[in-house]
Amino acid sequence: MNSNLKLSRKGDAVFASRNGSPPVEVKLLFARPISARDGQISILDRENKEELAWLNSLDKLDPASQRIARQALDTRYPVSRITSVEHSFVNHGHRYLKVMTNRGFRYFNLKEPGKNVTWLSDDKLVIRDSMGNRFEIESISSLDPESRKNLNLVL
Amino acid sequence: MPATEPDIDSRFRAELPSSVKIVLKDEVPVFSMESDVLRNGSFGASFLVLTGSRVIGFEEAVDPVIVSIPEIRNVFTDELFGGGRLMVEKENGEKVSLVHFSRNLISEFAAAARIIEDISEGHEVIFPELEGAAFSASGVPLEERGGRSPLDMPRWKILRRMAGYLAPYKLQIGALMVLTALSVLAQIWTPLLAKKIIDNILKQGEFANSPEPAGDQINKYVIYFGCAFVIIFLTRTSANLLKVWVGGRLIADFRAALHEQIQRLTMAYHNQKESGQLIGRVMSDTAELYQFLIEGAPYLFINLLMFVGIGAILVALHPTLALFVFLPVPFLLGGGGWFWKKLVPLFHKRGNRSNLLYSVLGESVRGVKAVKALGQENRRHKQFTKGNDSLFAVSYRVDGTFAKFFEVMALFMGVGTVSVWYFGGHSILDPNSGFTFGKLVAFVSYMAMFYGPLQWFTAVMNWSTHALTASERIFQVLDQKSEVYDRENAISLPKAKGDISFQNVRFSYNRGKEIIKGVSFDIHSGEMIGLVGKSGAGKSTIINLVCRFYDVDSGSIRIDGHDIRDIKLEDWRRNIGIVMQDPFLFSGTITDNIAYGNPDVNFEEVVRAARAAKAHEFILEKEEGYDTVVGEGGVDLSGGEKQRIAIARAILNDPPVLILDEATSAVDSETEKAIQEAIGNLVKGRTTIAIAHRLATLRNASRLIVIDNGKIIEEGSHETLLAKEDGYFAKLVKLQAENNRMHSARTAYSTDDV
Ligand SMILES: Nc1ncnc2c1ncn2[C@@H]1O[C@H](COP(=O)(O)OP(=O)(O)O)[C@@H](O)[C@H]1O
Numbered sequence: 001m002n003s004n005l006k007l008s009r010k011g012d013a014v015f016a017s018r019n020g021s022p023p024v025e026v027k028l029l030f031a032r033p034i035s036a037r038d039g040q041i042s043i044l045d046r047e048n049k050e051e052l053a054w055l056n057s058l059d060k061l062d063p064a065s066q067r068i069a070r071q072a073l074d075t076r077y078p079v080s081r082i083t084s085v086e087h088s089f090v091n092h093g094h095r096y097l098k099v100m101t102n103r104g105f106r107y108f109n110l111k112e113p114g115k116n117v118t119w120l121s122d123d124k125l126v127i128r129d130s131m132g133n134r135f136e137i138e139s140i141s142s143l144d145p146e147s148r149k150n151l152n153l154v155l
Numbered sequence: 156m157p158a159t160e161p162d163i164d165s166r167f168r169a170e171l172p173s174s175v176k177i178v179l180k181d182e183v184p185v186f187s188m189e190s191d192v193l194r195n196g197s198f199g200a201s202f203l204v205l206t207g208s209r210v211i212g213f214e215e216a217v218d219p220v221i222v223s224i225p226e227i228r229n230v231f232t233d234e235l236f237g238g239g240r241l242m243v244e245k246e247n248g249e250k251v252s253l254v255h256f257s258r259n260l261i262s263e264f265a266a267a268a269r270i271i272e273d274i275s276e277g278h279e280v281i282f283p284e285l286e287g288a289a290f291s292a293s294g295v296p297l298e299e300r301g302g303r304s305p306l307d308m309p310r311w312k313i314l315r316r317m318a319g320y321l322a323p324y325k326l327q328i329g330a331l332m333v334l335t336a337l338s339v340l341a342q343i344w345t346p347l348l349a350k351k352i353i354d355n356i357l358k359q360g361e362f363a364n365s366p367e368p369a370g371d372q373i374n375k376y377v378i379y380f381g382c383a384f385v386i387i388f389l390t391r392t393s394a395n396l397l398k399v400w401v402g403g404r405l406i407a408d409f410r411a412a413l414h415e416q417i418q419r420l421t422m423a424y425h426n427q428k429e430s431g432q433l434i435g436r437v438m439s440d441t442a443e444l445y446q447f448l449i450e451g452a453p454y455l456f457i458n459l460l461m462f463v464g465i466g467a468i469l470v471a472l473h474p475t476l477a478l479f480v481f482l483p484v485p486f487l488l489g490g491g492g493w494f495w496k497k498l499v500p501l502f503h504k505r506g507n508r509s510n511l512l513y514s515v516l517g518e519s520v521r522g523v524k525a526v527k528a529l530g531q532e533n534r535r536h537k538q539f540t541k542g543n544d545s546l547f548a549v550s551y552r553v554d555g556t557f558a559k560f561f562e563v564m565a566l567f568m569g570v571g572t573v574s575v576w577y578f579g580g581h582s583i584l585d586p587n588s589g590f591t592f593g594k595l596v597a598f599v600s601y602m603a604m605f606y607g608p609l610q611w612f613t614a615v616m617n618w619s620t621h622a623l624t625a626s627e628r629i630f631q632v633l634d635q636k637s638e639v640y641d642r643e644n645a646i647s648l649p650k651a652k653g654d655i656s657f658q659n660v661r662f663s664y665n666r667g668k669e670i671i672k673g674v675s676f677d678i679h680s681g682e683m684i685g686l687v688g689k690s691g692a693g694k695s696t697i698i699n700l701v702c703r704f705y706d707v708d709s710g711s712i713r714i715d716g717h718d719i720r721d722i723k724l725e726d727w728r729r730n731i732g733i734v735m736q737d738p739f740l741f742s743g744t745i746t747d748n749i750a751y752g753n754p755d756v757n758f759e760e761v762v763r764a765a766r767a768a769k770a771h772e773f774i775l776e777k778e779e780g781y782d783t784v785v786g787e788g789g790v791d792l793s794g795g796e797k798q799r800i801a802i803a804r805a806i807l808n809d810p811p812v813l814i815l816d817e818a819t820s821a822v823d824s825e826t827e828k829a830i831q832e833a834i835g836n837l838v839k840g841r842t843t844i845a846i847a848h849r850l851a852t853l854r855n856a857s858r859l860i861v862i863d864n865g866k867i868i869e870e871g872s873h874e875t876l877l878a879k880e881d882g883y884f885a886k887l888v889k890l891q892a893e894n895n896r897m898h899s900a901r902t903a904y905s906t907d908d909v
Pocket residue numbers: 426664665670688689690691692693694695696697
């Protein structure tokens with residue numbers, strides 16, 4: 001049903017056109033950016049914010065559009081996945097972590113873990129730092145022991 | 156050369172790597188900024204540079220993005236998950252992103268967007284002040300870049316601030332210390348007296364050759380003993396009273412300072428802090444500090460004196476034996492510390508789990524109807540049981556650890572006790588040692604005094620850290636920028652004429668997301684303006700700016716020709732009457748609420764205002780009439796009733812400027828009529844800005860200003876706007892009329908069709 005939807009790019013903007021209608025600039029958004037990033041994508045008209053299409057998966061699109069969609073989503077959702085916790089300490093009740101992520105090294109401050117750590121399962125969590133940046137840990141049990149120890153210190 | 160201008164935030168003057176300089180050749184940057192994210196999403200240093208002729212997004216090993224200034228049509232930031240990017244729309248419609256950034260730098264790059272826009276439009280560059288800390292590319296807050304991490308205030312600074320608050324009570328604190336020292340001395344004295352009595356009975360030591368009868372000696376020392384207890388009683392009682400008084404006073408001062416500050420904090424601050432958090436600062440942080448001041452701090456002081464005093468006496472009595480007493484000290488301190496370190500995270504866990512259980516329980520009770528209706532009783536009970544069990548598990552660990560702790564500590568002390576009895580006993584048998592049974596008893600008593608508090612030492616030190624953190628949080632609130640109430644040279648404006656003028660006003664709540672995008676209009680004294688637009692268009696924001704709950708980012712608001720920022724804030728607010736959609740009533744009687752802001756008015760005036768507000772009749776019909784208590788814990792009033800009380804309040808205040816936020820919710824037509832009449836009475840002779848929904852208001856307004864997406868898109872009288880075939884307002888009205896038709900088909904009431 002969405003196969004008549006075509007995505008195109010101009011500069012760093014993404015456009016969508018349906019059944020050959022004139023392309024409009026759009027924004028691709030995950031409906032559940034924390035818990036489900038493998039589908040449930042909404043394509044919104046950038047101007048009037050109306051939904052142009054809902055995709056349960058990108059497969060329905062033609063390969064070129066799929067590529068553009070994937071890239072647009074990667075740009076809009078640069079997710080930081082922690083691969084190791086190199087150091088952590090608590091000072092004055094504030095927790096500091098130095099971590100390595102898939103995007104590179106990061107040093108951040110975590111306040112009120114009760115509020116800013118979301119457990120998605122017993123093994124998976126999302127941390128929001130004091131500035132609102134998010135860091136995910138896909139699986140705590142597969143972190144190295146040192147990282148787990150450092151993490152335990154602050155959670 | 157601009158790079159040496161002193162008052163520009165160093166964040167606009169990023170150190171550029173040499174590879175950027177190659178691209179720049181000999182162009183001089185107007186500003187340069189460093190970001191922490193690359194365009195491919197990785198963390199890393201990237202740069203934004205603006206020169207006189209072009210803007211450049213630069214990162215190592217990738218081609219730079221270059222846009223020349225005449226090519227720029229529009230500059231904006233685009234929100235991404237966990238950050239954003241700065242984008243340029245070119246004259247040919249193409250949009251390119253120059254630089255990406257994390258959430259740490261959102262306000263910095265929003266400011267950059269505005270600067271670039273200003274320059275591309277040919278305006279003069281103004282570098283805004285940036286808020287908060289600066290961050291490096293890996294996220295570390297950088298002190299030397301002009302930003303201080305707002306998180307830790309150094310300890311000495313906290314203590315110095317505390318000392319400032321203690322200063323008014325220095326006499327009392329001095330007395331407290333003297334009394335405490337006296338009580339400690341008296342306590343240390345008692346084992347020495349016991350030693351004298353025992354040695355006297357056994358005729359040992361100094362009494363070995365004493366000719367005085369033992370009975371007289373005993374009487375003397377027992378009297379001393381009694382005196383010591385009286386001294387301890389008197390000094391301790393007065394010290395306790397004094398410390399509770401000083402601690403309590405001090406905390407009362409803190410609470411008062413906090414409350415005053417909360418009233419004066421900017422709306423911007425209030426919006427980003429949850430009210431619960433602020434209430435917590437005032438109540439629980441001060442309570443935590445109080446507990447420490449009356450328990451923890453004296454504990455540290457008393458026991459420090461004790462250690463020194465007792466240590467000295469023990470050494471004097473028997474240096475070698477004293478050494479055995481000191482032997483377990485490192486273990487007691489270390490062990491105490493070790494246990495404490497284990498316990499603290501457990502305490503936190505227990506606290507969290509217990510809170511969680513509370514909230515599950517709370518939801519089960521408050522939401523019982525929903526739970527039953529959805530048939531979720533079993534699931535909720537399972538959820539509760541899970542939380543309950545995990546609370547049990549952690550509680551068991553906490554208390555189990557405690558139990559072990561006490562026994563291990565007792566074992567350490569046992570080592571000291573056993574060695575003192577062993578070596579002490581043998582010393583007494585040795586006639587040359589001069590050691591007596593009295594001394595041994597004194598030793599044993601001192602040991603108990605000495606060891607007891609040691610195990611808690613680490614805990615109390617830890618506690619002091621918490622108390623410091625609590626005070627830090629208090630100081631953080633006290634240090635927030637408050638609204639400028641008494642700016643020097645501010646104009647006093649007791650009674651404004653009521654001319655209001657917006658001149659190219661721009662405003663954003665959060666830097667980076669502009670809500671009001673260059674709005675200009677003039678309202679003349681006595682005029683009634685209706686603000687119209689879809690929800691989220693920015694109407695309430697304009698009202699907020701008129702009330703100066705926020706200051707504009709750029710442009711200006713003028714009142715009777717004066718910039719609103721030059722007028723004394725309190726004066727200006729007194730000139731405004733506000734009637735909100737859902738007015739806030741303070742707890743108190745209806746009379747109090749109408750007279751709020753005018754405590755001196757007499758009751759007749761209150762009634763006159765209530766009559767004009769069409770509130771009189773419904774108030775009389777309440778059982779307790781004007782004495783009815785409303786607000787928190789009082790009688791609930793309907794929305795229409797509350798609004799009329801607010802109108803009465805505004806009428807009584809008689810402000811030259813009136814702000815009216817009309818309710819969108821439908822009320823029955825009788826109430827509607829009463830409210831309309833009340834509003835009619837209220838707006839007479841005042842400059843009125845109304846967020847208008849009702850037809851009557853729209854018709855009565857001298858002019859309507861139609862807002863969409865933070866901009867004025869239409870302006871004119873109701874008729875002219877309606878007559879405009881393709882007008883936005885005409886369309887809005889048509890849409891609403893359709894909605895109303897659908898609505899009235901289903902409901903008994905038919906409100907005026909707009
Ligand atoms: N305190 C606030 N902080 C951040 N954004 C806000 C705040 N208040 C309103 N906004 C946003 O500003 C925009 C305009 O809101 P508002 O002025 O309340 O619109 P209206 O009154 O026309 O319905 C909306 O997008 C809203 O989300």
